[in-house]
Amino acid sequence: MIGTLVGALTLGSALPSLFSALLPLDWRLTVVAASLCALTAAALINFAALGPRHGAVVRFSPADALRLLLRRSIRLANLGYLGHMWELYAMWAWIGPFIAWARQQTGAPAQARATALLAFLVIASGAFGAVLGGLAADRLGRTTVTIAAMIISGLCAATIGPATTFGMAAVIVIALIWGVTVIADSAQFSAAIAELSDPKLIGTMLTLQTCLGFLPTFVAIQLVPVAVSALGWRYAFMLLAIGPALAGGFELMLACDLAVASSLAVFGEPELKFGAGIVAMLLPWLVGPKVAKGIIFTGADKVSAEEARRLGFVNEVVAPEQVAARAMELARVLARMDPMVLRRTKAAVNRSYEIMGMKAALRAALDTDLIIEGEGAQLKRDFPKVVRDEGLGRALARRDQQFTDGGD
Numbered sequence: 001m002i003g004t005l006v007g008a009l010t011l012g013s014a015l016p017s018l019f020s021a022l023l024p025l026d027w028r029l030t031v032v033a034a035s036l037c038a039l040t041a042a043a044l045i046n047f048a049a050l051g052p053r054h055g056a057v058v059r060f061s062p063a064d065a066l067r068l069l070l071r072r073s074i075r076l077a078n079l080g081y082l083g084h085m086w087e088l089y090a091m092w093a094w095i096g097p098f099i100a101w102a103r104q105q106t107g108a109p110a111q112a113r114a115t116a117l118l119a120f121l122v123i124a125s126g127a128f129g130a131v132l133g134g135l136a137a138d139r140l141g142r143t144t145v146t147i148a149a150m151i152i153s154g155l156c157a158a159t160i161g162p163a164t165t166f167g168m169a170a171v172i173v174i175a176l177i178w179g180v181t182v183i184a185d186s187a188q189f190s191a192a193i194a195e196l197s198d199p200k201l202i203g204t205m206l207t208l209q210t211c212l213g214f215l216p217t218f219v220a221i222q223l224v225p226v227a228v229s230a231l232g233w234r235y236a237f238m239l240l241a242i243g244p245a246l247a248g249g250f251e252l253m254l255a256c257d258l259a260v261a262s263s264l265a266v267f268g269e270p271e272l273k274f275g276a277g278i279v280a281m282l283l284p285w286l287v288g289p290k291v292a293k294g295i296i297f298t299g300a301d302k303v304s305a306e307e308a309r310r311l312g313f314v315n316e317v318v319a320p321e322q323v324a325a326r327a328m329e330l331a332r333v334l335a336r337m338d339p340m341v342l343r344r345t346k347a348a349v350n351r352s353y354e355i356m357g358m359k360a361a362l363r364a365a366l367d368t369d370l371i372i373e374g375e376g377a378q379l380k381r382d383f384p385k386v387v388r389d390e391g392l393g394r395a396l397a398r399r400d401q402q403f404t405d406g407g408d
Contacts, residue, residue, distance in 0.1 A: 003132075010123065019034065021117040081209055095119050095175065123179055146185040161234040224239065227324065260330065261323070263305050
């Protein structure tokens with residue numbers, strides 16, 4: 001139900017772009033049409049009755065709210081939500097101007113109505129993503145859906161600018177995928193807070209989550225034009241891809257030739273805590289078996305950027321606002337190299353690992369992961385059921401209990 005509600009919000013957020021495409025090209029008419037929709041919604045809400053499970057109103061207690069905010073599970077859910085909001089509204093706010101630039105770069109006709117209509121379709125596709133994300137979360141688990149959505153949307157943010165090299169069709173495909181995935185995880189963060197909070201404080205905690213979420217939204221929206229001025233539209237949206245790199249995102253980062261990390265980034269391999277295997281066993285080849293076992297066996301998920309650099313799977317650590325600029329600086333250095341020499345040198349480096357058996361080891365690790373997933377660890381089978389029956393908070397508590405001193 002929360003996914004459906006977020007889907008409706010997403011569709012409403014897309015309407016101003018549709019008004020721009022259908023009405024005469026005057027921003028005042030778009031604002032008037034959007035305002036009329038808001039007034040209509042304000043009138044319609046009066047016809048909605050409170051549900052049978054609506055609780056009694058309780059007095060707001062700052063102490064109780066702070067106590068819950070400091071709870072580890074709620075803190076992690078809110079941190080994930082902050083990363084989600086950093087990307088979401090900045091993407092919605094600037095996807096229209098980006099599409100106009102992309103059409104110019106790819107030689108497509110500069111039609112304002114077509115640009116506005118495409119912006120509407122990209123944002124509105126998130127309504128499908130929100131509903132689909134909710135349905136998938138009920139079956140696969142909120143954590144799985146949230147991780148997948150954030151990885152895919154982050155990759156879209158990082159690649160949509162350079163995709164103009166391959167034409168407008170490539171940009172449209174990435175934009176639509178981004179539109180679907182950028183919002184697919186939103187309802188999961190809200191549902192997590194509702195399940196983790198004390199029943200009498202659910203409204204308070206959801207309100208605080210929303211208020212906290214809009215703080216990075218304001219910053220990200222203002223930073224995009226700054227990034228455009230400094231880097232151009234081709235690289236500006238990479239700013240939105242900054243965030244935690246865990247599980248699948250961590251493995252994607254390991255596969256990169258060079259890695260520049262934000263000082264706020266965290267890394268880890270938490271799969272074993274969920275009874276899952278490692279899909280791409282790259283870590284032992286970068287840090288050695290002893291360190292890799294320490295990270296993988298313990299399900300470590302809080303490896304700081306500086307520690308990652310010290311261990312050798314990150315090349316450089318810079319301030320968050322410098323990540324895109326430093327990555328581009330390295331890319332320009334590589335671009336000055338002779339392409340043939342660089343390509344063959346990279347192949348030689350990779351071949352040295354292949355001679356040591358890396359390719360065979362990765363295939364064997366993938367086979368092992370398939371066996372683990374096929375057999376289905378008891379923890380992984382139980383986790384979705386406990387989430388459905390007892391809530392996410394109880395499921396996480398059960399999972400974490402066996403990793404504490406009190407566990408057997």
